[in-house]
Amino acid sequence: METTQSKLDNQISIAEKLDIELREGNEERRKLLNVVQELKGNIRVFCRVRPLLKKEILDGNDNTHIETSQKSIEITNDCNKNVPYTFDRVFGDTSSQEEIFTDVALLVQSALDGYNVCIFAYGQTGAGKTYTMEGQGDGVEMGIIPRAMKLIFQKSEELLKFGWKYKLSVQHVEIYCEVLQDLLNRETGVKLDIRTAGGVKNSSVWVHGLTEHEVTNQNMVKSLLKQANQKRATAATNANERSSRSHSVFMLKISACNELTGEQHTSVLNLIDLAGSERVANSGSSGVRLKEAQKINGSLSELSNVISALANKDSHVPYRNSKLTFLLMDSLSGNSKTLMVVNVNPMKKAVNETINTLRFATTVNKCNIGTAQKFIK
Ligand SMILES: Nc1ncnc2c1ncn2[C@@H]1O[C@H](COP(=O)(O)OP(=O)(O)OP(=O)(O)O)[C@@H](O)[C@H]1O
DSSP: OOOHHHHHHHHHHHHHHHHHHHHHHHHHHHHHHHHHHHHHOSEEEEEEEOOOOHHHHHTTOOOTTEEEOSSEEEEEOTTSOEEEEEOSEEEOTTOOHHHHHHHHHHHHHHHHTTOEEEEEEEOSTTSSHHHHHTBSSSSTTBOHHHHHHHHHHHHHHHGGGGTEEEEEEEEEEEEETTEEEETTOSSOOOOOEEEEESOTTTOEEEEETOOOEEOOSHHHHHHHHHHHHHHHHHTOSSHHHHHHTEEEEEEEEEEEEETTTOOEEEEEEEEEEOOOOOOHHHHTOOHHHHHHHHHHHHHHHHHHHHHHHHHTTOSOOOGGGSHHHHHTHHHHSTTEEEEEEEEEOOOGGGHHHHHHHHHHHHHHHTOOOOOOOOOBO
């Protein structure tokens, strides 16, 4: 007759076998997830059209010049010609924050698996960039940043049983007219500068003077985002105007270590709300406004130059030509996964800007950054 001890040994050995299978299954899942991501391409472009706002409807605006389907958006231009643009995904004006995030979630998850990820919101002022990235409140209108953090906390908890331990910390920086400001430092006037370490090819970038905040739950993230918004608002006479003209970069640094296998990796999830992309010539600017507009247009075209240089595998990638690309140098290199969410203003009077936006997005969409690699320590 089987003794209690041998029954117990038997159960333990079954449990150990299942545990190994589970861990191997998890490895399989991570590999598969990466293959899916690679097949989809390491640079992807989504397009999102926001709905007309109540006031815009009352003012007699219409959006009949825009037609969308799953992967394409067609614009009727001023000459009544239909011009189609195709992207990895197009979200029409009834799409919810949840729908957008469903298509972003895998990318966010791959940051936990050790890949650098950049998600940009691009588009003219008022096109819905901040709504897409931050959203509103704690419910259905939550945007990509709070949803991404919620998913990261949830997944990192689940991965504990596979031996993974994560350290998560947040930095949040604003770039206004090529000057960096720490949105999470209550002290004002601290000068920040971007520094590099290592050789030309393998250098790593950090911002000297930028504060870093470890986070362990969603409430901590919420209060940091609130603090950042307050700081952004007090730095300007008109908060909306200032935020339209600056880039906001939310950076989540992830350090992972597996206590069972000894594996370690680090990665950064960058969530970026870009400055409004309207052209200088159209904005009728002069003085300070003209200088601002030139700097914005300059840094957005440097971003596109960097992406094209990476796609063409040029020997020189002009990261240092703008603060934004310099700051994101590590995250935009061949080791990263990038998503550009192009936000479209639905008003007919914005049609020319919309076409410019979609042309820019088409250039980005043609790029293929190559296969992402993890940074294994
Ligand atoms: N998908 C959407 N559903 C409902 N309302 C939206 C949507 N997208 C944007 N809005 C609303 O449209 C207005 C402009 O959006 P938002 O502030 O996000 O634009 P933006 O591109 O970030 O502008 P800026 O460049 O000035 O920061 C806001 O009132 C926002 O709440």
